[in-house]
Amino acid sequence: MRVLMVEDEKYMAEAIVQVLKKNNYSVDLVDNGEEGLDFGLSGIYDIIILDIMLPKMNGIDILRELRRNGIETPVILLTARGETEDKVRGLDSGADDYLAKPFHTDELLARLRALGRRKTELINDGILKYGDIALNPLALMLRCGNKEIKLTLKESQLLELLIKRNSMIISKEIIIEKLWGYDSDAEDNRVEIHVSLLRKKLNSLASDVSIHTIRGAGYILKTAKDGE
Known part of the structure; x- marks a missing residue:
């Protein structure tokens, strides 16, 4: 499964990428909103992990552009803890799930598995x-x-x-x-x-x-x- 991660907190992002790769995910990492949108619009990813607070373009705007262009790739939004407004805006804009930072990698892996199963159901049990x-x-x-x-x-x-x-x-x-x-x-x-x-x-x-x-x-x- 190919994952795009859009996150500008370098050390956290690189640590998560290593965990994902150890769990057999193929991951591309970008650190700003403009590149995140360009990569996401390619349509080659199975899941996108998207931070809201990004340089050049914020995550909500990226998400809206992806959906406006017909990209239905499942998106997990990364939000600041307690920012209910961000969660609501994200879900209303087409996000499939969200995680409040900081979070445990086990929880992220569980969310990825859940979205992966949901996608499989949409394609006739994976066949x-x-x-x-x-x-x-x-x-x-x-x-x-x-x-x-x-x-x-x-x-x-x-x-x-x-x-x-x-x-x-x-x-x-x-x-x-x-x-x-x-x-x-x-x-x-x-x-x-x-x-x-x-x-x-x-x-x-x-x-x-x-x-x-x-x-x-x-x-x-x-x-x-x-x-x-």
């Missing part, structure tokens, strides 16, 4: 379907008819991205950001390798779903009935 395939991203299993095959984490993340945006061409840059993060040194050939491996697994299942390359643009999923 993503397209054409004749069904992907279980939690178990890293891909099914087609009576056949089933295990995927690697990156293969599962790649297929999940393609299924969720099945009407869109997904560029290599977006794939790198989603699978490896903004600050990754991953190159285009890393994407090409994972696309190739995933294609082989789709072929082994005799699926009519295929990954098409759009030269100079990226990749898109198609089924046999879609044609070329």
Whole structure:
């Protein structure tokens, strides 16, 4: 699960990021509101942890802009303890949850798990379907008819991205950001390798779903009935 954390208290933020990474979350950290909005608008995150008091742009305004632009990523707001008005404004602006600082990391982890479960319920108990395939991203299993095959984490993340945006061409840059993060040194050939491996697994299942390359643009999923 990929998390964006927007927090300008450096030492606290870095400590939380380390805890999240130890618990198998992939985390990007930014320390001002303008960057937080830019990153959030990418739509590549599963959850956003958003402080209200930020330089350049406050968290409430970021949240409103995200929702105005159709970004429905679950957001946990970080508020000052006792600031009821901030909590109310945040929830009214589209926040899914809030935590008052200071807080225990165990509580944050519990909130993340709860939002993760809520998101899973929205996608049919975690099963993503397209054409004749069904992907279980939690178990890293891909099914087609009576056949089933295990995927690697990156293969599962790649297929999940393609299924969720099945009407869109997904560029290599977006794939790198989603699978490896903004600050990754991953190159285009890393994407090409994972696309190739995933294609082989789709072929082994005799699926009519295929990954098409759009030269100079990226990749898109198609089924046999879609044609070329």
